[in-house]
Amino acid sequence: MRKEKKVKGLGNLYNGTMTLKRREWKGFRDTMYDYFRWLKCWGRLIKLSMQYPVQLVKCTFTYRWMSTYLTAAGFMDRHTLGLRGTELRICHRQFWIMLEESINILCVILGADRRLNGKSKKAKALSDKIILFDEMMPIQIMAGFPKLKGLAIQMIPVFLAGEMDQQANLPYIDAIENYGLPADVCPLPACEAGCAVRSDYPLLGKCLISSSMPCDGSVMTTMFQDRYFNLPSYQLSPPVRFNEPEVQAYAVKDIKQCIKFIEDQTGETFDWDAYFTVMKRYNEETDYMLKKWEINSTPYPQVCGPSLALHRMFAFQIAGSLNPAFLENDKIVYDMMMKQYEKDKAADIRPRFRAIVWSCPAHYYSNFSYWAQNCWGIKVLVDMECMLSHHFFNTEDKEASLIDLAKAYERMSMRSHTNGGYANVLDELWKQCKYFNANIVIMYGHVSCKTMAGLQGLFEDQARERGVHLIWVEHDLCDRRTVSRKEMRNKVNQYMKTVFRCEPLDESLVDYDDDLTW
Numbered sequence: 182m183r184k185e186k187k188v189k190g191l192g193n194l195y196n197g198t199m200t201l202k203r204r205e206w207k208g209f210r211d212t213m214y215d216y217f218r219w220l221k222c223w224g225r226l227i228k229l230s231m232q233y234p235v236q237l238v239k240c241t242f243t244y245r246w247m248s249t250y251l252t253a254a255g256f257m258d259r260h261t262l263g264l265r266g267t268e269l270r271i272c273h274r275q276f277w278i279m280l281e282e283s284i285n286i287l288c289v290i291l292g293a294d295r296r297l298n299g300k301s302k303k304a305k306a307l308s309d310k311i312i313l314f315d316e317m318m319p320i321q322i323m324a325g326f327p328k329l330k331g332l333a334i335q336m337i338p339v340f341l342a343g344e345m346d347q348q349a350n351l352p353y354i355d356a357i358e359n360y361g362l363p364a365d366v367c368p369l370p371a372c373e374a375g376c377a378v379r380s381d382y383p384l385l386g387k388c389l390i391s392s393s394m395p396c397d398g399s400v401m402t403t404m405f406q407d408r409y410f411n412l413p414s415y416q417l418s419p420p421v422r423f424n425e426p427e428v429q430a431y432a433v434k435d436i437k438q439c440i441k442f443i444e445d446q447t448g449e450t451f452d453w454d455a456y457f458t459v460m461k462r463y464n465e466e467t468d469y470m471l472k473k474w475e476i477n478s479t480p481y482p483q484v485c486g487p488s489l490a491l492h493r494m495f496a497f498q499i500a501g502s503l504n505p506a507f508l509e510n511d512k513i514v515y516d517m518m519m520k521q522y523e524k525d526k527a528a529d530i531r532p533r534f535r536a537i538v539w540s541c542p543a544h545y546y547s548n549f550s551y552w553a554q555n556c557w558g559i560k561v562l563v564d565m566e567c568m569l570s571h572h573f574f575n576t577e578d579k580e581a582s583l584i585d586l587a588k589a590y591e592r593m594s595m596r597s598h599t600n601g602g603y604a605n606v607l608d609e610l611w612k613q614c615k616y617f618n619a620n621i622v623i624m625y626g627h628v629s630c631k632t633m634a635g636l637q638g639l640f641e642d643q644a645r646e647r648g649v650h651l652i653w654v655e656h657d658l659c660d661r662r663t664v665s666r667k668e669m670r671n672k673v674n675q676y677m678k679t680v681f682r683c684e685p686l687d688e689s690l691v692d693y694d695d696d697l698t699w
Contacts, residue, residue, distance in 0.1 A: 188263040191555055192689030199697055200255065211265050215258075218273045222254045222280065229284055233291040240290075240297055244381050249342040249349045250287070252699045253280060256345040259699070260487050260548045263555035263687075267521040271484055271514055275492040278510045282500050286337055289330060294383040312443060313386040313410065315403070316340050316373075318417060319593050320501040321586060322390075322436070324459035325451040326443060333499050334389075334406075338381055339372045340544070343659050344491075346699045347545035347666070350659040353379060362401070367629045368659035369544070370398030377409040388446040389414040390439065392593075415442040423591035424601045432587035433580070453579060460574040460582065463502035467571050469511040476518060477562040478617050481525040482532065483518040486550035490538070490564035497569050498594050533558025533686070536621035539565045539610055540633050541595060543625070543656035546666045553623065556670075556690035557677050562617045565610075569597050599633065607639055614649055623673070626655040628663060652676045666695055 194201040204219075206212055230237050241247045257276050264272055291297060293311060298304035313334040314320050320331035333340075343350040353375030354368055360378050362371060376382055389412045391403045407414055417439050420428035440451050470493055473484045496507050525531075536559045538550060550561035570592040575581035591601075598606040614622065624640060627633065637653075644651040654672045657663035674691055677683055685691050 188265070188555055189687050190689050191262055191687055192691070192693040194262070195693045195695050195698060197694040197697060199699055201258070201698070204258070205262055207265060207269070211269055215261060215269065215273075218277070219254050219258065221277075222257055225280070225284060226250070226253060229287065232288065236291040236294070236297040240294075243296055244338065244383075245352065245379075246338045246342045246349060246376075246381060249346045252345050255699050260551060262548070262551065264551070267517055268483075268488075271517055272488040274510055274514055274517075275484070275488045278507055279492060279495045281506065282495070282504055283337065283341055285504070286332060286499075289332060290337060290383045290385065293385040296384055308385040309387050309447075311386045312447070313389040313412065315390065315392040315406070316498070317399070317594055317596075318390055318392040319498050319590060320503070321459070321463065321589060322439060322443075323501065324503060325440065325453065325456035326447070326449050327452055327455040328449055329443070329447060331501065331503070332386065334382060334386070334410075335373050335376070336499055338376050338383075339369075343372065343544040344547050347661045348697075348699075350544070351662070353381070354660055365629055366398040366401070367627075368657055370402040372659050373402045374398075374405040377405040380409075382409060384410075386410065386412060388412050388443070390443075391416045392418075413442075413446055415439050417590065419587065419591040419593075419596070421600045422602065423588070424605070429584055429587060432591065433583045436583050436587050436590070457576045457582070459502050460576050460585075462505065462508050464573045464576070466496060466502055466508055466511055467573060469508075469515055470571060472515060473518065474563060474617075476522055479522075479526075480531050480618075481522055482535075482560055482562050483522055483525075484514065486554060486561045486564075487547055490542075490550075490561075490567040491547060493567035493569065494594055532560035534560065534621055535617065535619045536561050536623055537563050537565075537610075537613055537617055537619045538623045538625065539606075540625040541599075541627045541630060541658065542566060543627075543661075543664075543669065544659050545661040546656065546669060549654075549666075549669060550623075552670060552690060553673055556685050556687055557673065557683070558686050559621060559623075559673075561623065562619060563613065565598055566594055568613075569594060603636060603639075606633070607636060607643070610640075611643065611647060611649075614647070620648075621650045621652060624651050624653050626653050628655050628657050630658075650676070650680065661696075667692075 194205060196202050207215055260276060261269055261272050293304050293307040311330045311332050312323065314331055316333040316335040323329060323331035339350065350372045353372040356378045357371050357375035358364055389410055391406060391414055403416065418435055420432055422428060444450060473489060476483050477485060500507050538561050542564065553559040553561065570589040572585065572588060574585040598609055641651060652673055654669050655664050656669055
C-alpha cells in the first residue's frame with residue numbers, strides 16, 4: 182500500500198497579511214494549469230464589469246460586500262493549495278461552476294436593484310420577475326415557474342461573502358449586537374439581520390419566501406427581512422419531525438399554498454411540464470452525488486473535502502437544478518473521478534487517515550478539510566452539511582412529486598440531521614462512519630448553537646464504545662474573533678500528536694499566522 186504524496190512548505194506561503202507571499206509551485210504542468218484557471222477567474226470578473234459598468238461602480242460604493250468579490254481568485258487558490266493532478270482539476274471544476282452561478286446571481290442583482298438602476302423600466306420589469314428566497318430555503322419550487330427567477334437574497338451579501346473573506350461578516354454582527362441582539366445568538370442569522378440594519382441588501386423582487394429554520398435567531402432574521410424588504414411574504418414551514426409519515430400531508434399542503442402565493446403575486450401559473458423536466462435533471466445530479474459517495478467509501482476516495490461538500494450544498498440550495506451547467510459539470514467530473522480511481526487502485530494509493538466531518542462547519546474556514554489533508558494526511562470523505570436530501574423525485578405523478586419536494590425542503594441545509602429527532606444526527610453518524618470506513622470524526626462544536634450542545638456527552642460515550650476518534654473543533658460559524666482559524670487547527674494538532682503520536686506531513690502547516698488572510 183502506498184500513501185498519498187507529501188507536499189512541503191505550504192505554511193511558508195503565509196506572511197500574516199491578507200494575501201499569500203506568492204503562488205504555490207506545483208510542478209510545471211500543474212502550475213500552468215492552476216495559473217490558467219486563475220486567469221480565467223479574473224477574465225470572468227472583467228467580463229462582468231463590462232456587462233454592467235455603471236451599476237458595478239455604484240454597487241461597489243453602495244454595498245460593503247461588493248469589494249469582497251475581488252478576492253474570488255484568492256478564494257479558489259485557497260482551496261487548491263497542496264492539490265495535484267486530477268484532484269486539482271476536479272476541485273477547480275467544482276469551484277468554477279459555483280463561481281459562475283454566483284456571478285449569474287450578481288448579474289440579476291445589478292440589473293434589477295432599484296438603488297443601482299433608479300427608475301429604469303427595464304430594471305423594474307426584471308425585478309417583478311424575481312422571487313426572493315431565504316438562503317436556507319432551496320429554490321426547487323421555482324422549477325414550475327420557468328418565466329420567473331428565484332433568488333437567494335442573503336447568498337451574495339452574507340453567506341458567500343463570509344466564505345470568501347473571514348472579515349466580511351463582522352460589521353453585520355457588530356451592527357445587530359449594537360442594535361440590542363444578545364451576543365450568544367448564532368452568527369449566521371445575526372449577520373443576516375445586521376445586513377438589513379445596515380441597509381446592505383439589494384432592493385428588488387416581487388415577493389419573499391422565507392423559511393422556518395428551527396432557531397431563535399432565524400425567527401428574528403425573518404422579522405427583520407419582512408420589515409426591510411416590505412414585500413408580500415410567505416413562510417414555508419416544513420415539519421421538524423419529518424421522519425413521521427403523518428406530517429407529509431401538512432407539508433404538501435404548505436407547498437401547494439406557497440405555489441398559490443407565487444401565482445397570486447405574479448400572475449404566472451405553475452408549469453408541471455417544466456417542473457418535471459428540472460426534477461429529472463435533479464435526479465441525475467443526485468445519482469452522480471451518490472456515485473461520488475460510493476467511490477469515497479472504497480479504499481481509494483476521489484472527490485473529497487470542500488470540493489465535494491461546498492459544491493453539493495450550492496447545487497442543492499442555490500442552483501436547485503435550474504441551471505443545466507451543473508449536470509454537465511457532474512458528467513465531466515464523474516469521468517475524471519473514475520479514471521483516477523482506476524489508477525489509484527492499480528497503484529494501491531490510499532489516504533493516511535479516513536475521516537468524516539459532522540455538525541455545522543465554520544464559514545470563515547471553508548478550506549479547513551484541505552488543511553487537515555495537507556498537514557496530517559486526513560482525507561475528509563464526506564461532510565454532514567452536504568448530506569442533504571438525496572432521494573429521487575417522482576417525475577410523473579403530481580401528488581407523489583409534491584411529497585418528494587416536501588421531503589427535500591425538510592432535509593435542506595442545517596435541517597437534514599439536526600432535526601427530526603436525535604437519531605438523525607447521532608445514530609446516523611455511526612452509520613456513515615461504517616459506510617465510509619472512517620476512523621476519525623472531525624466534530625465541529627459551533628459554540629453558539631444550542632441544538633448540538635446537548636448531545637456532546639452522548640457523542641463522546643458512543644464514539645468511545647465504537648473505537649472512533651472524535652476530534653472536537655470549536656468555532657463560531659461566521660465570527661472568527663471568538664475562535665480563530667489557528668485555534669481550530671490546534672485542536673487537530675494536539676489530538677494527532679498526543680493520541681495518534683504521528684508526525685505531520687508538512688511541519689510548516691502546524692503553526693502559521695493567517696488571522697488577517699482572506
